Amino acid sequence: MTALTTDLKSMLADPSLLETRAYVGGKWIDGEDGTFDVTNPSRGDIVAKVADLSRAQVAGAIAQAEAAQKEWASWTGKERAGVLRKWFDLMMANQDDLGMILTAEQGKPLAEAKGEIAYGASFIEFFGEEAKRIYGETIPGHQRDKRITVLKQPIGVAASITPWNFPNAMITRKAAPALAAGCSFVARPAAETPLSAIVMGVLAERAGIPAGVFNVVPSSSSSAIGKEFCENPAVRKLTFTGSTEVGRILMKQAADQVMKCSMELGGNAPFIVFDDADLDAAVEGAILCKFRNNGQTCVCANRIYVQSGVYDAFAKKLTAAVEKMKVGDGFEAGVDLGPLITPEAGSKVKEHIDDAKAKGAEIVLGANGAMDGNFLAPTIMTGVTQDMKVAQEETFGPLAPLFKFDDVDDVIAMANDTIFGLASYFYANDLSRVYKVAEALEYGIVGVNTGIISTEVAPFGGVKQSGLGREGSHHGIEDYLEMKYICMSV
Ligand SMILES: NC(=O)C1=CN([C@@H]2O[C@H](COP(=O)(O)OP(=O)(O)OC[C@H]3O[C@@H](n4cnc5c(N)ncnc54)[C@H](OP(=O)(O)O)[C@@H]3O)[C@@H](O)[C@H]2O)C=CC1
Numbered sequence: 001m002t003a004l005t006t007d008l009k010s011m012l013a014d015p016s017l018l019e020t021r022a023y024v025g026g027k028w029i030d031g032e033d034g035t036f037d038v039t040n041p042s043r044g045d046i047v048a049k050v051a052d053l054s055r056a057q058v059a060g061a062i063a064q065a066e067a068a069q070k071e072w073a074s075w076t077g078k079e080r081a082g083v084l085r086k087w088f089d090l091m092m093a094n095q096d097d098l099g100m101i102l103t104a105e106q107g108k109p110l111a112e113a114k115g116e117i118a119y120g121a122s123f124i125e126f127f128g129e130e131a132k133r134i135y136g137e138t139i140p141g142h143q144r145d146k147r148i149t150v151l152k153q154p155i156g157v158a159a160s161i162t163p164w165n166f167p168n169a170m171i172t173r174k175a176a177p178a179l180a181a182g183c184s185f186v187a188r189p190a191a192e193t194p195l196s197a198i199v200m201g202v203l204a205e206r207a208g209i210p211a212g213v214f215n216v217v218p219s220s221s222s223s224a225i226g227k228e229f230c231e232n233p234a235v236r237k238l239t240f241t242g243s244t245e246v247g248r249i250l251m252k253q254a255a256d257q258v259m260k261c262s263m264e265l266g267g268n269a270p271f272i273v274f275d276d277a278d279l280d281a282a283v284e285g286a287i288l289c290k291f292r293n294n295g296q297t298c299v300c301a302n303r304i305y306v307q308s309g310v311y312d313a314f315a316k317k318l319t320a321a322v323e324k325m326k327v328g329d330g331f332e333a334g335v336d337l338g339p340l341i342t343p344e345a346g347s348k349v350k351e352h353i354d355d356a357k358a359k360g361a362e363i364v365l366g367a368n369g370a371m372d373g374n375f376l377a378p379t380i381m382t383g384v385t386q387d388m389k390v391a392q393e394e395t396f397g398p399l400a401p402l403f404k405f406d407d408v409d410d411v412i413a414m415a416n417d418t419i420f421g422l423a424s425y426f427y428a429n430d431l432s433r434v435y436k437v438a439e440a441l442e443y444g445i446v447g448v449n450t451g452i453i454s455t456e457v458a459p460f461g462g463v464k465q466s467g468l469g470r471e472g473s474h475h476g477i478e479d480y481l482e483m484k485y486i487c488m489s490v
């Protein structure tokens with residue numbers, strides 16, 4: 001591939017959206033630790049040099065957020081809804097530019113990046129509306145002279161740590177309910193993809209969100225900033241999306257302050273195809289579910305179980321569809337699969353391919369895990385079994401492993417045989433089977449005859465070691481509220 005340079009500023013309709021400084025207390029500041037490079041995963045070139053904030057500067061951002069929070073909480077829900085709506089409108093008005101910034105730093109195809117902007121914006125629209133509906137309650141007194149009321153109040157300063165795979169939506173899915181609830185917010189984006197977070201600061205300023213309410217603190221140091229978030233007494237809420245491994249670290253650190261945590265962690269989604277499934281629909285769903293963001297999502301199908309009566313037909317149809325998929329630069333028209341975020345991400349996919357081959361699986365499509373830069377051909381394997389690494393670990397890449405099963409109870413047992421419990425999917429038409437399987441799967445999310453479950457109106461989250469709490473839906477704002485019980489003697 002010819003070396004291309006990503007001259008991002010010249011690509012934007014509004015070049016001022018490409019901001020590289022940090023947004024703290026309503027001011028744009030440089031990093032005490034200089035800058036760190038943001039590179040384009042397709043081309044390897046430097047897209048921008050971004051302010052590298054020190055832990056002390058992040059502590060300053062937390063202080064600014066604390067100072068701004070009480071005033072922000074004094075606004076009515078309707079007033080907060082008004083500026084959140086403006087924030088949403090600005091996102092959608094600049095969707096193309098925000099999509100290009102996202103593709104430049106994360107690599108996903110531009111159409112998919114623009115889709116993420118709309119998905120991310122939907123949380124701001126939704127929770128702006130929810131800001132007006134933070135209801136308390138009155139409870140009949142336990143004594144004749146007692147009156148009981150319950151208030152919902154914002155928890156205070158919320159801090160977020162988010163990953164590179166959805167650099168816009170993972171922030172808005174947290175910031176939107178937080179701000180709607182009356183919290184203030186300090187966002188530390190992944191070092192790979194800070195630009196999509198910083199531009200949300202540009203739009204927050206333009207929307208009239210008060211200084212200090214929304215802050216973005218890019219940094220090349222993840223652990224030091226994580227410790228600041230967990231140890232600073234002004235932070236009352238930590239919200240994280242990323243690996244279960246890092247989630248455990250953060251929860252341990254947050255325990256010293258008994259800090260409320262929301263955790264959206266790793267997944268190992270089973271995708272089950274029963275013999276009464278619509279096979280064409282199942283293939284379409286499997287492709288959407290497996291290869292969205294090049295397999296780099298926590299809800300991607302990680303294991304594909306196909307009942308023996310339709311196994312060969314499904315494998316043939318899936319292979320025929322996947323081999324038409326185009327791998328390439330996210331800015332290139334017609335590309336279905338962009339690069340992986342780093343060479344290390346590719347190594348993990350290759351490790352799973354090699355392990356499965358060594359234990360008897362066969363590659364029916366793909367290049368044996370060979371990387372071309374950060375590009376990896378989509379790979380399909382048959383003859384995959386539970387003893388292989390791919391059955392227990394999140395691959396996070398374009399590998400579709402096909403397992404064969406006979407009995408419904410067996411496949412439910414195999415699907416549940418994991419420490420994870422985020423998303424699961426199955427295709428079937430028999431109604432009693434649909435009910436039985438949906439109830440038996442130990443997951444926070446079950447997709448029935450669909451491979452895409454992501455929406456702002458539903459409660460997204462996992463059980464077991466896939467996380468704590470829910471994001472999205474009217475439930476999502478509860479994670480940013482405290483309940484206060486008032487007992488009044490009359
Ligand atoms: N459930 C989900 O949605 C996601 C799951 N994953 C899983 O995690 C695996 C690794 O992906 P990766 O992006 O490295 O995920 P990580 O969990 O390592 O990183 C997620 C975020 O946490 C930050 N981080 C890492 N270590 C610490 C720490 N000790 N203290 C505070 N913050 C920290 C990272 O910063 P930085 O990137 O700057 O180092 C990033 O912003 C993937 O293969 C996948 O299995 C990954 C992303 C999303």
Ligand SMILES: O=C(O)[C@H](O)CS(=O)(=O)O
Pocket residue numbers: 165166169170241264296297298299453454460
């Ligand atoms: O972290 C992720 O992979 C996202 O939560 C998946 S989704 O919400 O975009 O479906």
